[in-house]
Amino acid sequence: MGKKIVAIDMDDTICHLVPKAIHYHNAAFPDLQLTLDQIHSFDLSRIWHPECNEEIFFGRPKLYEELEIFDEHTVEEVRRISEEHDVIIVTAARPSAVPEKWNWLQQHMPFIPFENFFVAKRKYLLDFDVLIDDGPHNLLAARQAGKRTIGIPRPWNQSLQEEFLMKDSWEGMGELVNRVLSGPGFPAKG
Numbered sequence: 001m002g003k004k005i006v007a008i009d010m011d012d013t014i015c016h017l018v019p020k021a022i023h024y025h026n027a028a029f030p031d032l033q034l035t036l037d038q039i040h041s042f043d044l045s046r047i048w049h050p051e052c053n054e055e056i057f058f059g060r061p062k063l064y065e066e067l068e069i070f071d072e073h074t075v076e077e078v079r080r081i082s083e084e085h086d087v088i089i090v091t092a093a094r095p096s097a098v099p100e101k102w103n104w105l106q107q108h109m110p111f112i113p114f115e116n117f118f119v120a121k122r123k124y125l126l127d128f129d130v131l132i133d134d135g136p137h138n139l140l141a142a143r144q145a146g147k148r149t150i151g152i153p154r155p156w157n158q159s160l161q162e163e164f165l166m167k168d169s170w171e172g173m174g175e176l177v178n179r180v181l182s183g184p185g186f187p188a189k190g
Helices: 018-028 054-058 076-083 097-108 138-144 157-160 173-182
Strands: 005-008 086-091 117-119 129-133 149-151
Touching: 005 097, 018 054, 076 086, 076 173, 097 117, 129 138, 129 173, 138 149, 138 157, 149 173
Parallel strands: 005 086, 005 129, 086 117, 129 149
Antiparallel strands: none
8 A cells, every 4th residue: 555645734733824924914014913823815906015016025026935934843744744645735826926926935945855845735635644734724625625724824714723623833744644534534723
């Protein structure tokens, strides 16, 4: 039997996108300062500055190359998981961001080969055994498709945190992945 497939999201799962985008928003629009806790959904149009839009917020050139790693355990845990399982990085991206995301991945996780880098908004369409993600739409769709999930708690998935297995640090993520993959059924919280 082949290796299990572990799909891992990029933005706000292995790196911090929204905090960096907020930083640049606040620098450009000092009269309307955003905080991470204000972001309760992916629809930011009601809270960002009226002169801001998705292209300005997420389209800054080189934005994706300067993102910080999620925490000090992320790289080693992803490496550990990739030694035992087939890790695929699955990220939603506008076309202009794809090269930046690949460059970021190669800078921080060069052990992930190109053939394991997927750009997909509807991640549930891919074949994987477990998904690690922060997006509520991805967690819900994966569960509906019968897939196992591990969520990264963020303000925008607050409403799901009681019903999904969540982990707020990458420390010990490899052990958790193995537990989820070897356990019976589909754990909701644990």
